[in-house]
Amino acid sequence: MKVKALSRSKASTERECVGDLRKQQRNLDPVYHPMQRSREMARAVTSAKMERMFAKPLVGNFGNGHMDAVYHTAISRKSLLPLLSGSADGKVSLWDLPTRTCVSTLNAHSQAVTGLTFGIDQDFYSCSKDGTVRRFSIPEVLAGNGNAGTESNLNGGFVNTWRINGSFQSIDHQWNSERQFVTASDSAVQLWTPERSTPIQSHGDLWGSADTVNVVRFHPSEPQLIANCSMDRGIGLHDLRTASAMKKTVLRMRSNDLQWNPMEPLNFVVGNEDHNAYTFDMRKLSQPTHIYKGHMNAVMSVSWAPTGREFCTGSYDRTFARKRFAFLYGTYQESEDDSKQKKVVVEAIYEPPQEPDSDAAEGFEQLEDPLEDKVEEIAKLLGLENVGWIFGHPPREDGLVFTAAEIIMAAELQLEAAGGIEETPFVTIKVVKGKDGTVGVEAFQVSQQCMAMAAEEALEIGTDLGVCKVNETFSAIQEGKESKTIDNNFFLTVVPIVQHTSEVFVSQFPRVNRDLDDRMPSKDELKRQLSKSGTSGWNFIDLLSDFNLLIYLTEYLDITADYPKICQSVTDRTIPLDDGYKIIITSMAGIDGAY
Template sequence: MKIKVLQHDPAVHLPQRPGDPTPVSRNLDPLMHPFSRARERTRALNAAKMDRMFAKPFVASLEGHVDAVEVMAKQPGSLTTVASGSWDGGLIVHHLARRTQLFHAAQAHKGKVSGVCFSREDRLFSCGVDRTVKAWNTESTDPDALSVYNGKTPFNSIDHHNSDPLFATASNIVQIWDETKTSAISNLSFPTSAETIKAVRFNLSETSVLASVGTDRTFTLYDIRTGKAERRVIMQMSSNDLSWSPTFPTTVLLASEDHNLYTFDIRNLTNPSQIYKGHVAAVMSCDWAPTGLEFVSGGWDRTLRIWKEGRGHNPEVYHTKRMQRVSSALFTSDARFVLSGSDDGNVRIWKAKASERLGIVTGRERAAIEYRESLKERWKADQQVGKVSRFVPHDFDSCPSSDMKQPATHAQGSLPGKQTQAHHVGCSTGQGREETKTHTGWRRQAQGRAPKSCRYRADVAHTTDFCIHYPGQHIPFRMRGVSVAVFVLLIRRHRLHTSPHFDNDLRPDMLMAKLTVPPTSEEIVVSIPQEHVLLITFNRPRSLNAMTPQMSEDVARVMAWFEDEASLWVVVITGAGRLFCAGADLKAWNKNEQSGKPQHPDTIVSQLNGFGSISRRESKKPFIAAVNGGAYGGGTEMVLNCDLVVASNDAKFGLPEVKRGVVAIQGGIPRLVRLAGQQLASEMLLLGSTISAEDARNRFGFVNVVVPPSDVLPTALQLAEQIVNNSPDGVQSTKRAMLLTTKHDNEGTVAAHVRSAESLDQLYGDNIKEGLKAFGEKRTPKWNNPGIRTKL
């Protein structure tokens, strides 16, 4: 008789090794587990709640500084060594694991330490406002510096080359230094830039490439192989810091004053690749994690935020009651911790993952952690799971919603919220409740920033729109339910001027991409600093911008294009370096004379637009001259043909042609005689004398405004902005009438003007209707490009 028996192998049902869990047999058929999704969702919700329950990001505080911590830097190849510098000139090298000081120089610099970095040989370099760069041996107890490098201006930032013994400093220019030499080996600057550079960083992979950000709202790329600036981007507001991605060499991160962070791909700088919104005050510092998957930022809202790469919202937010404005933020080399340096003088250590357990983790614990992370990632779109993950505490719940801030184009201002206790938040765009209609909430938020005299509650709630003015731009600022005293405090803190809200639809840094600018040589730089405004810069500073035939041809092409481009309403003309224009290039002129090829009189008369294609040009569009340092010869003749002239207080003007055997024949003589009279004009024309900017304004009358040298271009752009705020049809028709007065008497001017094309465009165009309608509705008119007629 045959009997069938079930036989089981005991080894299959027993642990393979001592201590292993007993194997469990499961039926994976979905029909046998109808509640698997509900059970998994419950586990994901519990995992999210546990993540919040065990969220304790603060690790330790490193003391030692007696003033605000300004900068920090980590040592390459070390997980535990970090250097920090403070406003009192102190320099400390910390050991993070032992939480001790490896090196301390109480007076490393006289004044603020503005930058620190490590070399590949583990030497520490620091720079300060005392115009020195110092090299330190951190392994020695000797408080004296190994080397001292002296500069001419205060330094704002420093960074070391990734492999070579070179380092870069930032002041008013970028300088490249060799460790073995006491002076800079190379000076890098953009030709038209004269502002302060805030930060400079070498690329981690392309080691010859470095970038900087400056107070003129620019982000600039340099190449030390060519020894010059390669590209520049003008932002809506200035950036305070930058950081190169460690995994994507072409990606750079910018921390901006408009409360946002931007990532750019340097291969295409037309638009940012991602905008990160969440801060409610200026972002002061940023740093990538070594993995390149996340980065940290710190700002004036007293918070430290950790962002996921490519996710522009919902950062992890850390703050404490005692932590003040964060001026420096840093990821450690193992990407497990972040550091913050703040105004209260402490360097704080935080977990990069708030609920991470420190210490030894077994294999089973690691598997459970990874399982819970996968559940949260799978169910992150669930309403309940997402609500727990994006929990916003009460103190941040009353902050203005971050979607009030428009990136780059409309940067909205707001006040930071009050932080009361140390905990971890996951702030998300729009998750906070609508701000209250009374001043109480804003009063509570402002108490940490405003003096006691500003802490009061207004009787009536209100919403007011203002516009913050920077040179050449408008930034709307929404004040909703905030006391006027607190708002005035904010305005005074930033030295701003306000006016009613002005809407600007286009980003200035994107306007060049929308137009086809004629090609020019490097001697002429064409840019569009703001909407409807063209900026032409003579770029021969070493030759005092003396006009060459190539420059004249470039200007002629650009001006012809400017005349035909309806979206450009006014042009600003300036010169790079210390002089506006020194006139014609006499060396080239002398070469033509010596070769027996003098300029024929008929040729001079045939040049209808005159010197530099400007001095005799009769354009319906306004010209503004921004004269830095002065103008001579043909440069003065170009200035005389401009409608508005802004000059620096050290500027000089002259027509010294008679001293060189030539004549100011490009239109300057009749204009100067009409403006100043024959006797005053003779001082410049017959004596060849030079006059100051004050005399040009008060006696001769061809200069409108005299300002300090640093304010010349901003003032000219402000004048251009005032013109742009007017009707372009009205402006061009008026300009045509002004030109006709030099050819006709009063009656003839009126008769010729009313029949001109500009007058017909103004009379039958759309802008006259918009202006009258806006006046009746008591609003700001929105002008169209000139020349658009709806009725003939």
């Protein structure tokens, strides 16, 4: 008997260097990776989202950024060139805006930076949770020197330090020629000058409350007037001349930021935890002058444009600041297995006119659509029909898959597609960004029982989003007992998603009715798309086979006389498009020469 020992070289298992990654053995058998298709789908959607994030109107990023989260930024009131940013690791970076390069990075604090502001002497101040305020000279920062003294961890440019027992929450410098700055600490507001190591004023009992003041701002034209926001949900004005509180109003939730209007100093805006922004007139704090809605989470920062006519807001809702929906157009095809079930093949997406409405149960309001008949006619000529709808929403609490409003809307659309309480492949797709930043795409159908109850108007929207309320004239039996509510998940059936690449249609032209995009349907976009003809394997009819482009062309071509011939060439490539239509369409796009 011959015995042969198996041997394996060390090179196949060991790393050449300590810094090399360890080799991982993988079994590529699809049996052991049942979620591979859905995982690749999630990666593809995430990649598409990232591509949109780094498209216009994003101009560019600043160098390599920070190693930790950026908590605060500040720009100079006298110059548009410098920009400051402070991060959670206590570092402050000075940036050059035109070149978007980092001029200097300072180890300013040992804990997170909570505030930044520019002074009037080519200097800037930073405050932190470590209980320090530090002042830096910009010329010395650029030169890379300075009097660091015992602060050995600081880079060049350091001028002075102020300390308190506790932590700082906010800082601001006066707008005029006086060299004074104000800070908000755990339970007090302090007024400082660079010449003294202690505050010249300290107000620790504002309006009889010892709650933390989290935001403090100097008035642009009244140097002795400050506004502040506190953790007791208050917004108040304080007069430094008399060292007394003037006015205060209390909102339902805490305010996270406050900024004065630079052109109309009587007015200011605050960003609140209740997802809204409020503008106030300082002469009448009893009620806001305007309420700005639209965010789906707490408004963390606000900033005015230099004109004072508009402002921008930043919120925790990240990508999905708006809830939107669209209709899916495609075909029903027989399933390839023996189940005799039909599958939905989506070829195009159309977004009807809509507005975000936080007061509406659906989160949006569908507007009257002047293109509805034209869209349906184009879909019919292309051999497509409405096969489903898709919507996106911000992250929700765990377990809430559909709201009652979404269940009822899905049931009504399924009823319309089936022509009654009948079985239909009509599908509902939802897109959501999770709390970890990943984008998920899921497909569902509601049951025929849900369709029947929606047809009889037995389902209603209640205060609990996770359940459908049963109309008082109907009775619902669950587990042998009468129930006034039905869990939304009871109506849902999960539909598997398979990735599909259309062999006929493309989707490159900007979508109509999408006002939040930086690209809008126009002749320039038409020229951009059709100019690709003859490059990278594209031809004219390939680029014309775009559902949203065909919708845009209805402004110039007749839907009855022209579109039957165009759509026939799109769906059947053996039928050439008349040269006359090519000349008309290219001339509209401003393209000269061959097509």
